């Protein structure tokens with residue numbers, strides 16, 4: 001996955017010091033969405049008023065500097081639009097996210113395919129400020145707007161046989177230039193999976209917004225997964241299908257390079273990637289000449305998930 005080395009980060013990618021936002025600031029940002037403003041705003045799959053109609057309180061600050069919106073929306077991994085970090089911001093507007101339907105199938109009592117707005121009707125949104133740790137050893141702190149995965153899954157009534165959840169990204173080569181690329185080694189569509197108890201953990205969310213606005217396309221509009229204790233590749237973008245399964249589903253990076261990327265992908269400073277150390281990470285703002293290294297924490301600092309893995313050898317199930 002790591003195609004660019006740390007030394008490829010441009011000095012211009014310096015994050016200005018973050019000032020914690022107040023409720024008032026949040027409201028202003030939300031209104032900016034209504035006005036269609038904002039860098040890289042998504043082509044709205046939802047009515048302009050969608051975010052404001054839902055109660056969103058500012059999330060708890062985690063005591064770490066927030067990554068600038070410019071970095072979080074300008075330095076991305078979304079291989080459907082190319083492998084350079086700048087490609088998603090350049091090309092993701094070519095993806096049409098309106099209308100958007102999501103299909104929920106498999107081991108559920110009430111399977112269905114419906115428009116996103118109907119699917120999310122009545123679900124309250126919250127702001128969650130989470131660390132995002134990429135397997136490539138860089139990290140950010142991002143204010144997402146979303147809701148627990150469990151809230152949506154429960155609507156479809158998982159059966160007693162449901163043990164895993166498979167998520168699938170949109171497959172539309174006409175709008176996703178990375179999917180038409182002859183050089184791509186990925187077997188599209190991008191797939192990810194979680195054990196059902198992981199998906200049901202209160203920290204696992206579906207995000208529909210960030211920085212007080214609807215998700216920009218390059219960050220996975222209109223709905224993506226955010227699993228903060230796992231490497232970023234688990235947080236699959238632009239989801240069109242959710243399938244509850246009995247068996248462990250395939251996930252794209254594990255399928256491509258099983259020795260390098262596992263199914264679990266829990267952030268773990270003690271288990272190195274075969275080609276680089278995972279003991280530390282470059283936290284944005286970071287520059288070529290002054291890389292901002294910080295130690296990586298077990299489960300990305302989210303110790304409350306440890307019980308999900310009790311008795312498991314996390315070097316084996318990486």
Ligand code: MTE
Pocket residue numbers: 072075076077078079080132133134135169190218219220231232233234235236237238
């Ligand atoms: N989802 C899809 N569909 N395609 C991708 O290439 N990249 C993953 C993940 N989700 C990816 C994806 C990786 S490697 C990371 S680190 C995060 O998205 C990056 O999320 P961000 O660009 O919002 O920071």
